[in-house]
Amino acid sequence: MTHFNTARLKLRTITTNDAAFYLQLINEPSWHQYIGDRGIRTLEEAQKAIVNGPLDMQTRLGFSLYLAELSETGEPIGLCGLLKRNYLEYPDLGYAFLPQYWKQGFANEAASGVLKYAKEVLNLTQILATTDTDNQPSMQLLQKLGFSFSKKIMLDKELNLFSLDL
Known part of the structure; x- marks a missing residue:
């Protein structure tokens, strides 16, 4: 299980014990708007999504989405x-936070920690990031982190692709 800390956060591999939080986050209106509705509505579906998504990716590739918790309280x-x-x-690079934690620097702090981990532990040399074309705060964060706009790509909808050399 991966875990590392930043000044105010603990980041760790998400587990099925985190299913209630995961279910809450992925059903936030902002998640649906900018990332997409995954159709996950129950704890059991959330647990299955965690096993088949982040836990599988962590096992296969050595990285995945990490749960960001407040260091002082352990609150996800x-x-x-x-x-x-x-x-x-x-x-x-992917990130999403509950709306009550926006505009407090948590996404920047967590993403900076993930990028440091990617470079120093995983020895990665390039990271990409995609955003919804309407997600200005996410694009601003990526630019603050040093990412550069590469191009627009088309999936289910048009996305902006950014890149960063580590």
Whole structure:
């Protein structure tokens, strides 16, 4: 199980014990708007999605989405990590936080920690990131982290593709 800390956060591999939080986060209106509705509505479906998604990816590739918790309380506030998507050549930085934790620097802190981990532990040399074309806060965060806009790509909808050399 992977785990590392930032100034205010603990990041660790998500487990099926985190299914209630995962279910809450992926059914936030902002998740549906910018990431997509996964159709997961029960704890059992959330547990299955965690096993078949992040836990499988962690086992196969050594990285995945990590649960971001407040260091002081252990309260889960979001997800941040790396995903390997079949339509992208390199790992993709992904993040999502509960709305009450937006605009407090948590996404930047978590993403910075993940990028440091990617470079220093995983020895990765390039990271990609995609955003909905309307998600200005996410695009601003990527630019703050040093990502550069590469191009627009078309999946179910048009996305912006960003890249970062580590």
